[in-house]
Amino acid sequence: MGARVLVADDDPRQAEVVRRYLSADGHETVVVHDGRAALDAARRWRPDLLVLDVMMPALDGLAVCRTLHRESDVLVLMLTARGSEDDLLLGLELGADDYLTKPYSPRELMARVRTLLRRASSRGAAAAAGVGLRQVGRVGIDLASHQVSVDGRPVECTRGEFAILAAMAEQPERVFTRAQLLHHTRGIDRSSTERTIDVHVMNLRRKIEVDPPRPAQLVTVYGVGYKLSAGAARPA
Template sequence: MCAYVLVAEDDERQAEVLRRYLEADGHQATVVHDGRSALDQVRRRQPELVVLDVMMPRLDGLDVCRILRTESDVLVLMLTARSAEDDLLLGLELGADDYLTKPYSPRELMARVRTLLRRAQRSPGPTAVRRVGRLGVDPGRHEVTAGGERIDCTPGEFAILAAMAELPDRVFTRGQLLEHTSGLDRESTERTIDVHVMNLRRKIEADPRRPVQLLTVYGIGYKLTAGTS
């Protein structure tokens, strides 16, 4: 599965290592070293995936991710030297699809790249719109509507809604939902599902603090219900 990947990393040596690994895996890769150049390249060339370092000059990775999510649903794999959970989750709240903390091995990064691209290319199956209450999930068009209004979702958020819309009222564990998103098994990874759900509630619920469709099943996980029309 070949893709065009943008690497935004201010460490030139590390960026060159990533470029070589990506090209050895059959991908086309472009390297930039600051946030403004990253935005320019995404707008001009529309990559399938951005490998985005947080600490960059001119515009940091968090700001780049925030801007990208107003313009694009490109996959974002964030690289960060920050190990505090709050810092890691901030990237996910801004719309990153996955993250790696430094130091990391290039092989681990390549495994993440393959998983994200495979998820994005995975056949959505039947293309009929799935309706759950006021929600509509269209796998063919990769669109979500709430009450007839289109909702912008990141790839990870869409994957969660699409999986749950297939089986309304079924309870999904966080681990099961991870299989539909990144499929990765890391410490704290299940917390990322909580962040995606929190972001989805902000988008689809009239009152995110009192959700009626995307519900928590305490001690188990989450389920999607028709709620109130």
């Protein structure tokens, strides 16, 4: 069964290529060419996935992503001609689920689309099956509702951050390499894998640790990676 996919790209020819590939894959597709139109269409049409160019008139893709992340759970695959690590990381911090740098192969884009939609479908199936809460020390991870809490208080996380916590909560005290954690964050651009995971972990520590510079739960294992520990929190 196809998904509803909104394509926002100010290059009409590129957008049409993407539309044709998506339609051939069975997805219902709408195309817009500026950020304002993308925001309006996303609010009105409520797509499952937004393929979002960063550089657009009226409102850029980063602003669109920031706004929609506050309003909905739409999946976001960002497209950009910018290749710098800072741009990639900013997109992730704003809630993008994956990031593809131009020029790209339409076949690679479709592979990313399928991966995002498949994992979203798996999460929905888990919710329907009543998958429960994972509690690791002070941190609660609700796999069904996709929510995180610390000492019972809700904490807002991006999908990438949640994916890391959910993977680690399944096996507390296990050390995960950055490459293993990247697999769980939907395969963000390979050019900045280690830095991407490090930024997710840094942001998570700000949200779940009593003393982020001296983490008690999301712990670094030097030379290997990270683990989620149930160890007692240090006092503030």
